[in-house]
Each structure stands twice: as structure tokens, then as C-alpha cells.
Amino acid sequence: MSLRLGGQIVVVASTPDVAKEIHKTNNRIFSGRFLPSVYYNVPGTMHASLVMARECNDTWKFLRAIGQNCIFSSKAIDSAAGIRTEKVTEMVEFLRANKDGKVVNIEDLVFATFTNIISNIMASRNLFDDGGESESDAKVMRFLNEEIIDKASTFGLTDVFPMLKGVDFWSKGRAMDMYRNIKSTWGDIIKERSTAKNDNSTNDLLDVLINGHGFPVDHIAILFTELLIAGTDSTTITAVWLMAELIKNQEILHQVRKEIANKAIIEGNKLNESLLSECQFFHAGIKETLRLHIPGPFAVPHRATETCIVNNYTIPKDSIVLVNGWAIQTDPNNWGEDAISFKPERFLNSIIDSRGTCFEYIPFSAGSRMCPGQNVALKGVQLVVASLVHYFDWSLPYGKDPSKLDLSDRFGTTLKKDKPLYLIPRPRENYIVG
Template identity: 65%
Template structure:
């Protein structure tokens, strides 16, 4: 280990000598090494806030050296537009910690993480669109979605009424079962509580998320890639655990496939196109994380803001009852008529964007942005959180005000650069529409069938809204509520 550390010190010394003597001219402004080190603590604790503060000094397009890696940070709608609209193709590359690419077979088995928009990525994107993300795919899954939500409602009514319930666990299991039924036509989680299998799967998924957010030696010092044994070890650990989770499920899915049934799930299409079991396992992992983590966080923040703002909650409930109830049940197809409820979802996404930076992009070539040079292979971060709470972009930006979206055409589909909760450009999240659909149905059901109160008679207006960041921006304290059935 001391030898590797010595190599790292030598590399850092050589790098900074080369950088300061022969560095690229006209990079975006940014903190020097000393200024960067002075900001290490806030950057580690709340990077989205620390980078927002640095942008106040250095401007909406910054460059920061992290070892041998150049990081570009965008913090304004105009700069984001130039990056992801004017230079969309150049910034369509992805950057992930090097460990990810040590996992066998990842090169041709990723929707979100693919390094470039190559033919395999386009092929997978097409499969995803046909099976999961298209309007027809979303509508064809409506009966299944309804059944998963009914399972959730029945569990809360029969097992948790009058008791303290951690909403996150129940909502997470519901979203997970919705996406796994689309992928492999079966539940993966128990909505009634964490079974041993639930704990094992959730631990694995969290491990993937955590490791994807941490840099290895080769990420900071590319010249030391050959001795980055830590990243290789992480990769094989993820690979082995992925096989443990999915191998039996894949075998079971093949053995129970009804060949007389023409309907296909995501697994069927991958299997028919000769993807290996390892590739299928990695794709299922990627989609399970994408289909549960951000939707759960969005739902928790939305419920938090509605409980905290009782007048808003009352208006949403009345709107759902007046416009989305058919034969005493919620009709998902009618929820789109609940404009105020939809505005609440947008406002929650604005104020509490689940991914403050989304997945980092990579410049596939050198180009000019905002008058500055962005070198090839630079890592590009868009600070979506900073943009969405900036008082220059939003009136009374720190307050929860759904009304701001009622008479506004601003939407989350990537064309309005002041509001980009699902990203923007060629690599924006393909599941935005299905995510909104799922959140809307789950939260509407929780609001329609139950009254919710805080434990120990706490005043709802005092509900804590502090956050904490990992790879996502979560509520710092669990949302624990007491449900009371109010019927249909």
C-alpha cells in the first residue's frame, strides 16, 4: 500500500508541474488547489450546496481539478442549454467510476451507464422503450400497476392502521414490485415487511449505488490504473453478488415461461436477443435501481410537503375525489385531469430533486462552451438542484408553491433548462413518464384511502424537511406516519 501511495504522490507532483507550466489555456474559471482543499469539508458533506456557493465566485461554468481528472460544473439554465442542446452529441458520453467498467460484460449491457451512444446502446434503448417506457407499454401495464397498489393499500389498512408506519419501506416495495413485474413478471419484495430476501437484495442494490459514487485511484490518477486493485476488487464483488441475486430468478423465469403466451416482458426480449445471463443480470439491476430509488424519494418528499402544508393536502384530496374516482375507486386514467396534484408533483421535484447531479456526462471531443474550452474526456456535472432553487430562475424559490406550475408550460421533459429533474439531452432519463405515472398513482391512493397523522401528536407544520445526500437527495429523517382508513 505504501508503494501505491508513493506512486500517487509522484504522479500528483508531476501532474501539477505539467498543469501549471503547460496547462490548457482558456479553461472555465475555478478554485486553485489551495482553494479546493479549503472547501473539501463542505464538498464532502453537501457537494450540491458547496458547488452552488463556489459558482457564486467563479460563475455558472466552473472547472475543478481532482487529481488528474478535470471536472466541469454547470450551474445555470443558459450554460446547460449550450451543453445539452447546442453540443448535445459531444456531451452524450457518460462518466462512471472505473470500477464499473471492470465488471465483466458491462460494455454491451447498459442503458444508463453506457460510455457512448453506440449501436448496442440504441438497440437496448429501443428494447426499453418497447417494453417499459413507451405510452403503449405504460398503458399495457396499468392493470398490473393497479394490483400492486391495491396490495399496498390492503397491507396498510389491515396491518398498519393506527400504528406508526415508515412510509418509505412500503412505497419502496410497491415500486420495486411494479418494475420487477415489468421485467420478469413477478414480485421481488414483500410489501408487508422486509424478508431475508428483501434485505439481501436491498443491501446489494445499496452497495451498487454507494460504490458508484466513490472514486478509486484510477479515477483521480488515470496513470495509476494498472495498480488500482481496489476498483477491480469492488467490480468483482458486485459481479459475484449480482449473480447470487439474479441467477436463480433467471433460471426460474426460463422454466416457467408459457410459450403459448404471446405477451413478453423485458427479460423475454433480452433472452430472445441472446444476451448472456451476466448481461441480463446487470441490466435488471440497473433498471431496478432506476425504477425504485428516485420514485421512492420523490414520493416521500411529496408526502412530506403535503402533510406539512395541510391546505394544499386538502385541495389535492378534493381534486382527486372530484375528478379521478370511478365506481368508488381511483381511476388511473383520470388522474391526469388533476392539474393541481400534478403541479404539486412538479413542485416537489423542483424543490427536492432526487438526483442533484444525475449521472455525470463526459465530453467525447474538445469544444467551446460559454467562451471557454472544454477538453475531451472532461467530466461534466449539471447542478440541477442549484438551478432549481435559484432565485434568479424562480420566484420565492425556497418555498413549496405548487401554484407556480398551474399557469406555466414548464415541464420535466428536458426542454425547459431551469427544471430538469430527469436530466436533459440525449441521455436524459428514459423513464420520466412512467416514473410520474407511478408516483401519481401510489401517492393518490395513500391520500384517498387514508388520513395521516404524525406520531405523538406532533403539529404537521413542524414536520422536519432537512435532507441528506449520498448519490440521491433524501429526507434526513424517516417519514413515519399513522394511517387511519377513511374508505372509498
């Protein structure tokens, strides 16, 4: 499908075959990104952008290599296991100490946990305290995340009429507001580390960028903002949807809980990431959640870097190209008549995975611009949700029937649950945390 927005052509692909043409056959041509001009008007984004970089140029390759070494590689993921365990333990202890029998906003809770995991990997510090409920400066971080997602996905006049670029003061004004917020959020943290003595180095990503490569403060702030958004938004959405599906489907919840408990017994009822990785039904539930509730229905838009033929159609240079992952992953032609049902068992003994090689299942996109942090995300969702269901019993407020939980979504740049998920925890007896 194609449509024209002013002078801009938009092409939408909604089948696995065409997705393969875009992500694999013509991957190089469609490796460009398209975002509204407001984001690229933020000073420094052209030199410090990884997730949203317009081109797979030398700067992108350089930042991708740093990210791979410090965050995305198997070695880096294994090295961060202690951070994940520590922050999830803090989440569980916060619930035990403060929320027994009280209503909890699951999105706020898991967002704070994922934020602290990512911020400790990047800069060895928490950004949230008190389970995300405190009125600290960290609230500004959440606002900034939402602001950037909103502004970076909202078309301005110049995006549909490029000839007006010279008088697009609206986009430039919004970009400067965003720039000031990014600097105010990360500036002091980066400057504090920059003035610290080298013998206090923590060897995290911030140290690598400052001491190893001499990155300017502005560039680090932009890169950190992108990584934090990428590392918290989709993981939070997935964890909330998974919890909602488990609460609604109590039989599946009991099966997941039993499987986790059987592995936890080996460690004295403590959760261990390596043992959790052996919980096949639980992981099938995570995969099914990503299928049915894909966090980014269209992912980050691609851009044709040159004119190309796809499926006998000509796609002009600089066209916006969207791959409708939501349509592909809920299409009965790909998944059967029960395509919109939550059935983790469909992934048991299945060769389908999320590595971008099975084009009927692309929750992290595919090709050279697919999400490099998918394994980081899966590890985080695994440990957070496993801890919530292993250490606590959950109920809906006012004694509502779990089977009637509203699973309506809000379709947009991301696919969030329409209504917040409020649940009441009760610590389970004889289950210790650590």
C-alpha cells in the same frame, strides 16, 4: 466552475443557459458518461449497460430500443396500467389489514411497491412481500441497490490518477463483490425462465431478452439491476418528499385530496389513472416536488467525448461534466424570491414541463441521455401518492404538529430526506379500493 481532482478535470454548470449548451447545442459531444472505474470493472457492463453506458454506441442504441418497446413507450406504459393498479392495491390492502393506527416507514413502503411494479414489468414477479417489512431475500435487493449507488459514485485512486489503472486492485475487488451480488440476485430468476417451456411465455422484458435476443444471464442481470435502480430510487425519493410536503402543508393536502376525490367519485370512489391525469393541482404538486427536491442533484455525470467550447471556455476531452440541477431549480433568478418555498400553484397554467426543453427545470436531465423512464416514474408517483392520501388519513407519531415536520435533506448522489418519514395511517370511511 471547474476544478481538478488529481489528473481529472471536473466542470460544473449551474445556469439554464450553460445547461442548454451542454444538453442541446453540444449534446453529441457531452453524450458520454463518467462513472468511477469500479462499475466498469464489473464483467459485462460494457455490453449490457443502458443507464450507465459510457458511449451512445450501437449496444446502447440497441438496448434503448428494446427498453422503449417494452417499458418506456406510451403503448408499453398503458399496457402496464394493470400491474401498477394491482401492486398499489396490494399496498393499500396491506396498510388496511396490518397498519391501522401503527407507525409506518413511508420510504420502506413505497420502495417495496415501486420495486414490485418494476419487477413485474420486467420479469412478472414480486421481489417484496408484506409491504417491504419481511426479512426475505428481497432485503438483499435493497442492499444491492444502495451498494451499487454508493460504489458507482465513489472515486477510486485510478479515477483521479489514470496512470495507476494497472495496479488498481481495490476497484477490481469491489467490482467483483458487486458482480457476485448481482448474479446471486437475478441469476436464479433468469435461469428459471430460460429453462421454462416457450408456451409458458409471459411476453415480458425477460422473455424478449431470452427468447427474442438470446442475451446471456450476466448481461440480463446487469441490465435488470440498472433498470430496477433507475425505476425505484428516484420514484421513492419523490414520493417520500411529496408525502412530507403534503403532511407539512395541510391546506395543500386538503386541496389535493378534494381534487382527487372529485375525480374518484366518477369511478365509485376508486382511483383511475386516466382520471388522475386530469388532477391539475395534484400534478402541479408533483412537479413542484421534483423542482424543490430533485432526486439526482447532478444526475449521472457526463463526459466530454471531445474537446469543446462552452460559453467561451474550453472543456478538454474526457472532462467530467456535471449539471447542477438543484442549483438551477432553486435559484431565485429563475424562480423568484420564493424559490425555496413549496408552491404547487407556480406550475398551474405553466408551459414548463419535464421533457428536457425548459432548462430551468430539468428533474430528469435533458438531451440524448435524459431519463427515458420519466413517464413511467410520473405514473407510478401519481398512483401511489394519490392512493395514500385518498384512502387514508395520516398523522405524525406522538401527536406531533405536522407544520413542524423536519424537511432537512441529505445532499449526495441523491437528495433524500435526512430523517425517515414515519406516519400513522387511519383508513378513511366510505373509500373503497380497487
